[in-house]
Each structure stands twice: as structure tokens, then as C-alpha cells.
Amino acid sequence: MxxxxxxxxxxxxxxxxxxxxxxxxxxxxxxxxxxxxxxxxxxxxxxxxxxxxxxxxxxxxxxxxxxxxxxxxxxxxxxxxxxxxxxxxxxxxxxxxxxxxxxxxxxxxxxxxxxxxxxxxxxxxxxxxxxxxxxxxxxxxxxHWAAHSRTFVALKTASTLDGRIATRAGQSRWITGPEARADVMRWRRYFPAIASSAVSVMADDARLTSRCADGAAEWCPAARFVFDRSLRLAEAIAKGRKLRVFEDAFAGRTTVVSSNAMEHSAQAAVLRRHGAALLFLPTENDSVFFETFKRHCADTGLTGVWVEGGAKFLGAWLRARTADYLFHYTAPVVMGDAQALPAFEGKECPSLADATVLHEVRRTSLGNDTLTRGRF
Ligand SMILES: NC(=O)c1ccc[n+]([C@@H]2O[C@H](COP(=O)([O-])OP(=O)(O)OC[C@H]3O[C@@H](n4cnc5c(N)ncnc54)[C@H](OP(=O)(O)O)[C@@H]3O)[C@@H](O)[C@H]2O)c1
Ligand SMILES: [Zn+2]
Structure with missing residues (x-):
């Protein structure tokens, strides 16, 4: 050529x-x-x-x-x-x-x-x-959108070499270095929507925006989603906890995603009273839950969602097999503690044939860290 x-x-x-x-x-x-x-x-x-x-x-x-x-x-x-x-x-x-x-x-x-x-x-x-x-x-x-008319969902995690995202006490800041964290900000900027779990948003008071070191203004995607099936956010908010996704200049773009069972609950009423937008999805199983979410995104013109979260949330996405792509940052660090939080939890993997294999894999060095990304 x-x-x-x-x-x-x-x-x-x-x-x-x-x-x-x-x-x-x-x-x-x-x-x-x-x-x-x-x-x-x-x-x-x-x-x-x-x-x-x-x-x-x-x-x-x-x-x-x-x-x-x-x-x-x-x-x-x-x-x-x-x-x-x-x-x-x-x-x-x-x-x-x-x-x-x-x-x-x-x-x-x-x-x-x-x-x-x-x-x-x-x-x-x-x-x-x-x-x-x-x-x-x-x-x-x-x-993905052009070929399938479907929303592209990418999971992001950052772990030690032995696959841990937080210590058993929940300490997770920072496993990866500044270059990897800057790269996360760059990829967040690429997506029209960002999602995370209630537990992770509360643990880190996550903003689900992109902040770059180059002095550019904080950027918020068109939509932010906080997954909270049991609406545990309600209790914290009723007690006066101020979370940035509901308080910042982009609060109007935040939607709490929950299950149908919670639609008429007291917790939903609390969140509504505090001005939160709520989206209720069926929960017979996680596949239906996440599939319905993807359909909601497609119907509202959101072509891609960047999903960050802890062990349970990303584990559920992995088990449900409804995500399309993985961004996995790893730091050259080993916790060596089986009780530390893993990147993905809950999937029984009886044989190697049951493991999830990535395709079209790309690797990038970011300081001492590595980004491995690929298609599920
Ligand atoms: N290193 C990283 O990349 C990274 C990123 C994010 C967070 N973290 C750390 O991870 C820790 C939190 O991890 P975690 O495992 O405790 O929590 P998690 O996996 O982040 O979140 C669990 C939450 O997700 C909700 N959820 C909604 N739909 C779900 C579904 N279908 N399946 C499972 N959960 C669903 C759960 O609601 P219900 O319980 O009501 O079902 C619960 O609120 C924190 O320490 C945080 O700092 C690390
Ligand atoms: Zn043209």
C-alpha cells in the first residue's frame, strides 16, 4: 500500500x-x-x-x-x-x-x-x-448503530493486575495513575450517555462528566443514568445527602433507573419530591432489564452509553450478555486479597469455555498502566 x-x-x-x-x-x-x-x-x-x-x-x-x-x-x-x-x-x-x-x-x-x-x-x-x-x-x-440500529454499550473498569477494583474496606482511589484517568475522561467525552450504579455514585460522589486537564470546561453528556433497582438513593437524599449528579449544573440530565416494583413506592415519592427523573424497567431478569434500557436509549436517540460501576453492577451486565464492549484499565499492582472487591462478581464460570472472550482487542500503554479494550 x-x-x-x-x-x-x-x-x-x-x-x-x-x-x-x-x-x-x-x-x-x-x-x-x-x-x-x-x-x-x-x-x-x-x-x-x-x-x-x-x-x-x-x-x-x-x-x-x-x-x-x-x-x-x-x-x-x-x-x-x-x-x-x-x-x-x-x-x-x-x-x-x-x-x-x-x-x-x-x-x-x-x-x-x-x-x-x-x-x-x-x-x-x-x-x-x-x-x-x-x-x-x-x-x-x-x-454499531449503522449496522444494527442498536445502542452501543461499553463497560469500563479499572483494576489491579489481580483484577481487584477496591480493598475489602472499599478503598479504590486511585488504583490507576493520572494517564489512565485522563484517558477515561477522553473516552467519557466520546459517549452521548454515561451510566453508573447507585452504590458507586454514592461511594465516590461521582459526577459522570468529563473533566480534562487541558483547561476545557467540564463536559456533561446528553444523559446520565444512575442504576438503583431498590432506590437506596432515596434514604440518603431524604437524610440530606447532597450528591453532585442531582445538584450540579447538569442535574436535569440525570435519570434514576429502577424496577417496576418500585414505581409506586415511598422511595420513588421521595426522589420525585427532590426533582429526580425516574425510569422504571421490568426486572424478571437482568437481560430483560438491560435490554429494555438499551431499547429506551435507542428510542430516545442515545447511540452509545459508557457504563462504570463496581463488582455487582458490571457483573450483572456481564452475566446478562447485553453489553457490547469492554474498556479494562489495569495497574501493575497486586492486592493479593481474595476478599478485595473484584471487577466482576457473581458469574459462575465452571470451565474456561464459559469465560467471556474479547474480540478485536486493542491495547494502549498509559504511563505504567494498560488499557485493554475489545468487543464482547
Ligand atoms: N475501579 C473502578 O473502575 C470502579 C468503578 C466504580 C466503582 N468502583 C468501586 O466499586 C465499589 C462498589 O461496588 P459494589 O459491587 O459494591 O456496587 P456496584 O456494583 O457498583 O453497584 C451495585 C448497585 O447497582 C445497582 N443495580 C441496578 N441494577 C442492577 C442489576 N441488574 N444488578 C446488580 N446491581 C444493580 C444495585 O441496586 P440494587 O442493590 O437495588 O439491586 C446497587 O445499587 C465502590 O467501592 C466503588 O468505589 C470502582
Ligand atoms: Zn456525506
Missing amino acids: DEAWQNWMRRALALAQRAWGDTHPNPLVGALIVENDRVVAEGWHERAGGPHAEINALRALGRPPRKGASLVVTLEPCSTQGRTGACTEAILKAGGIARVIAGATDLSRAHAGNGFDVLRTGGIDVVTGVLAGECADLNLIFN
Whole structure:
């Protein structure tokens, strides 16, 4: 594969990431226009409803591309009229572009290779699959949504090498170092929703927002969910406990997720009186519970949820087999205490064949820590 193509694609990937977390339900996309082996214009997709990356690159050029120009783009150009016109149409109309160098295929049924066909039929040379793995990895949420019309749920945990997230007394701050914690903030920023459990939110007074060291303002996702089947939060709040998810500037985005059995309870009344939004889901079993939650997210346009929690909560997700992805940070630390809290609790694993295996695994070094992530 041409090395120059890869270098241009790397640049396009960097451009795409400028809109990190801002494009839902659309993908992150970056594009370049190259003339005589020189990059002459750049563009990226900034937000849903705004122009696509290819259009922004063409606009940035400000004139028709020279004959023989190449367009480099991280994702297959769209070939259908959405909120904006089809990019394939704009590329053909611009004239001059002789070659399109693309990264990943758009998995939506309406596209899925169709964009490439339209361009080829229009006489453009199309090269596909340049840094395809990197380009696809950029859009974990969008790809899942495009292929399955389902919300992408990612679990996050941070543990010692022996898989412990807190001491037996509950001390958990901090197992991982500053680089890993900054990386968590970056990934939180990627998701349109963040969820955690009542126990974890109370233990850490978690904000479920993203705070970056670069001085950027605290960022809150469109939705925050606190899972609390038995509404134990009510007692704490009635006693005057102030939790940041209900008190901060984004309190209106917090919803407590509970079970149907609690809908008419005294605890629900307490939470309602304190202004909390409540969502009741059936609980015959965890699979139904979590599946219904995912459907609720899809129905309300939330394409991805970042889920943090302790042993019981993440263990329940794992057992229910309804999560799609795992982010597991590990620190080179060993507790060596079988009573310390594990990352996942409660799953009987009679044989290795019953263990959960991750696919498409990626590993990143973060200071002394490691992020291992992959698909369930
Ligand atoms: N290192 C890390 O990455 C990390 C992250 C978060 C928390 N932590 C630590 O983990 C500890 C808390 O862990 P934990 O195991 O005690 O609590 P947990 O697993 O975080 O949470 C249990 C809570 O989840 C609720 N929940 C809702 N739906 C559930 C379901 N389907 N299945 C199970 N639980 C459900 C439970 O409600 P019901 O009881 O009413 O069912 C309960 O409030 C804290 O020390 C915290 O600091 C570590
Ligand atoms: Zn487009």
C-alpha cells in the first residue's frame, strides 16, 4: 500500500478527531484534498446536521480541484440524500477529482459500498481500505448503530493486575495513575450517555462528566443514568445527602433507573419530591432489564452509553450478555486479597469455555498502566 496514502489517511484521522464526541448520531469523519502530492485543503464533520467532511474540504479549497486531484476520506462517502446532499454527488460535480482514497466502509444498509460504486460509475478511481482498522475504530458507536440500529454499550473498569477494583474496606482511589484517568475522561467525552450504579455514585460522589486537564470546561453528556433497582438513593437524599449528579449544573440530565416494583413506592415519592427523573424497567431478569434500557436509549436517540460501576453492577451486565464492549484499565499492582472487591462478581464460570472472550482487542500503554479494550 502506498505510504503517502497512509500518511494522508493518518492526517485525515487526526482531523476527524477534532469533533470527538460531537457528531452523534453521525460518525467522525476527516477528509483531505491532494493535488500533485500536496495537501491543499482539509475538512472534517463537526456535528450532525452540519456539512460532511468531504464538503468542508471542498469548501476549504475555495475553487474547483485541479484535474487529477485525490480526495482522501476516513469513511465511505455517503450516496444518499440525508439532512445534507449526497457527498458522492458533490465529489462528481466538483470536477477534477480523479481518485478517492477511503478508509472504512459505511455499514449502514443504505450505503455499504454503494458510495464507492456510484463514484466508480462516475469515472473516479476508488481505493478502499487504507488504514481501514484505524478508520473503523474511530467510530465504535456509529458503526454499531449503522449496522444494527442498536445502542452501543461499553463497560469500563479499572483494576489491579489481580483484577481487584477496591480493598475489602472499599478503598479504590486511585488504583490507576493520572494517564489512565485522563484517558477515561477522553473516552467519557466520546459517549452521548454515561451510566453508573447507585452504590458507586454514592461511594465516590461521582459526577459522570468529563473533566480534562487541558483547561476545557467540564463536559456533561446528553444523559446520565444512575442504576438503583431498590432506590437506596432515596434514604440518603431524604437524610440530606447532597450528591453532585442531582445538584450540579447538569442535574436535569440525570435519570434514576429502577424496577417496576418500585414505581409506586415511598422511595420513588421521595426522589420525585427532590426533582429526580425516574425510569422504571421490568426486572424478571437482568437481560430483560438491560435490554429494555438499551431499547429506551435507542428510542430516545442515545447511540452509545459508557457504563462504570463496581463488582455487582458490571457483573450483572456481564452475566446478562447485553453489553457490547469492554474498556479494562489495569495497574501493575497486586492486592493479593481474595476478599478485595473484584471487577466482576457473581458469574459462575465452571470451565474456561464459559469465560467471556474479547474480540478485536486493542491495547494502549498509559504511563505504567494498560488499557485493554475489545468487543464482547
Ligand atoms: N475501579 C473502578 O473502575 C470502579 C468503578 C466504580 C466503582 N468502583 C468501586 O466499586 C465499589 C462498589 O461496588 P459494589 O459491587 O459494591 O456496587 P456496584 O456494583 O457498583 O453497584 C451495585 C448497585 O447497582 C445497582 N443495580 C441496578 N441494577 C442492577 C442489576 N441488574 N444488578 C446488580 N446491581 C444493580 C444495585 O441496586 P440494587 O442493590 O437495588 O439491586 C446497587 O445499587 C465502590 O467501592 C466503588 O468505589 C470502582
Ligand atoms: Zn456525506
